Amino acid sequence: MRPEPQAASYHPDTPIDSLADWLADSVESADFPETILRFRNDRHAATVGLAGLSEDKWIRHFGRFEPLRDNVPQPLALRYHGHQFRVFNPDIGDGRGFLFAQMRDGAGRLLDLGTKGSGTTPYSRTADGRLTLKGAVREILATEFLEALGVNTSKTFSVIETGEELERNDEPSPARSAVMVRLSHSHIRIGSFQRLLVMEEPEHMAQLVDYCLAQFPGPPPPEDAPGRDEPAVQLMHMAVERMADLAASYMVAGFVHGVLNTDNMNITGESFDYGPWRWLPAWDPGFTAAYFDQTGLYAFGRQPEALHWNCGQLAVALRALTEAEPLIAAMNRFGPLYGEAIARRWCWRLGLEPRGPEADTELVGASEKAMREGKWQPDAFFHHHRGGRGGEGDLGELLQGYTATPDALTHDYWRESPPESMLIDEVETLWSAIAERNDWQPLHDKVARLRAAGEAHGEVLAPAGHVN
Structure with a gap:
């Protein structure tokens, strides 16, 4: 099973200081009319020594952006360009976010705390520098399920509702506003x-x-x-x-x-x-x-x-x-x-010991064919065939040649049905509970189930010669 992230003491370290003069611009956060804490990720806050913050201090740091002790003294909006749908755009950069802090986790790894929706910067152009609350909720859901499925992802660290009304073309307006903080292993982009x-x-x-x-x-x-x-x-x-x-x-x-x-x-x-x-x-x-x-x-x-x-x-x-x-x-x-x-990760998600490049590649191809022909939703497919069970036809023959990993089916999750998924209808239902009744419990329940799914899957197999 996947171990819980390891707790660590607070260890500020800001090597970004040596690059800041030409990599970033010092900025200030917006002064929000309200700061209502909606989500705090104590699971990952513990890895950087911040889980013990009181709610008041949490809001002061991640809603009002008072600097953390011995950390970045003023937020930094990073400068970058980029291809957007393969059209080069030199007029971008951190337009509604900034780097707020850097620190080491228990393994000595450098992590950044960065924001989304924290106000305008020199790169905001005509935008308002804000984030809708629905956008923040969607990011919670995306990062939690991706982490459960072994994807190397940023972590949604904090979401605070900010009491502004935002006009958006792709959401019912006026939309509720939020500021989000994410925990990331770097903000340096291509x-x-x-x-x-x-x-x-x-x-x-x-x-x-x-x-x-x-x-x-x-x-x-x-x-x-x-x-x-x-x-x-x-x-x-x-x-x-x-x-x-x-x-x-x-x-x-x-x-x-x-x-x-x-x-x-x-x-x-x-x-x-x-x-x-x-x-x-x-x-x-x-x-x-x-x-x-x-x-x-x-x-x-x-x-x-x-x-x-x-x-x-x-x-x-x-x-x-x-x-x-x-x-x-x-x-x-x-x-x-x-x-x-993809072969290594495919075997991991099926709870099978890899057999070698040729056999594993054949397994991937047969699985894709079975999903297309059977119109399988992928989460249901992997759940149904976990540990080599439930195979039919050509896929079943291939699965019989594999050995299940020792803990492939030991977690109660594999005896539950249906498995966790994240289709758009459920996302909208979770948001509706918040938008219509200000009911956050369905979201918190979903996060708990996603974390249980991650525990059931365990750690991703590392590449040959690597360690996790």
């Missing part, structure tokens, strides 16, 4: 490097590369990789490995992010910034999450392609520091790494 390329700041880009390698280390490039001793090449290999695994994790979760722009790509491979997301109602590669994605660029089945393309934009930026050949060599690893990751 778009951060793209901006430095456009601004012709190779020295700053080299500093950003060194920062990422120091703060978010990963395994070294393969022994035969050209240029493997160059920092930019090392970062490229790490990014490709992380993005390939992220793409696989979306597919195994049956999740559609909806807006996989380069400014939404964390260099750590951590998924974040959930707007028009969806979970699949049935296995359909052409399913899209965003009504404005008219061409299906970010459709479910095209997400690996999208993340590979985004890695290519990082490679273009890093050409300011190194030659093309070693960057291309790193890019060429994406396909094999993705194939390995």
Whole structure:
């Protein structure tokens, strides 16, 4: 079973200070008319020593944004560019959020606290810098279920209702307002490097590369990789490995992010910034999450392609520091790494011991075929076949050749039916309870069930030679 996140003492550390002069702008938060605490993630607050905050102090820090002790003295709106639906946009940056604090968890890992809906910044353009309460609720649901399904995701840390009425085209208006805080393993984006390329700041880009390698280390490039001793090449290999695994994790979760722009790509491979997301109602590669994605660029089945393309934009930026050949060599690893990751994660979600690349790839293909033909909702499919049970036809024969993991079916969750899912009708029902009756209990109950589902699934199998 998956262990609970480990508690730690508060350990502030702000290495972003060395980059802030050219990576960010100091800003101030909005002065909200109200600050009503609606959600606090004590489960993950404990990992950075903040679970013991009183409600008053929690609101002062995450609704009024009084600085945390020995931490970032003033919020920082990060500067970046990005491709948005593959059209380059230099006029973006943190338009309704900022970096609020940095600290170490119990394993020494650097984590950021960043905001969404905290007010205008130099990058807000014509927007109001605010977040709807419904948007914050949707992000709670997305991050909780993604975490349960083994996706490397930001954590929704805090949601505070702020008492403003917002006008929105895609929600009934006036809409209730909120400010959200997320806990993330970095806020450095591919778009951060793209901006430095456009601004012709190779020295700053080299500093950003060194920062990422120091703060978010990963395994070294393969022994035969050209240029493997160059920092930019090392970062490229790490990014490709992380993005390939992220793409696989979306597919195994049956999740559609909806807006996989380069400014939404964390260099750590951590998924974040959930707007028009969806979970699949049935296995359909052409399913899209965003009504404005008219061409299906970010459709479910095209997400690996999208993340590979985004890695290519990082490679273009890093050409300011190194030659093309070693960057291309790193890019060429994406396909094999993705194939390995999806097979490994597929076996994990089915509660099966992997048998090897050929057999595991065949299992993935047979499962996809069974889901398409049987019109399975993915969560129901994985639940039904957990531990190799319930297989029919060709898929059943394949499943019989696998061994269930020792704890594949030990949790009570696997004896419950139906399994947890996150289809849009349920999301709307949960929101309706809040919008119509201010009833938050259904949301809290759902979060508890999602966390139980995560406990039942256990920890994701690590790649060969890696540790979780």
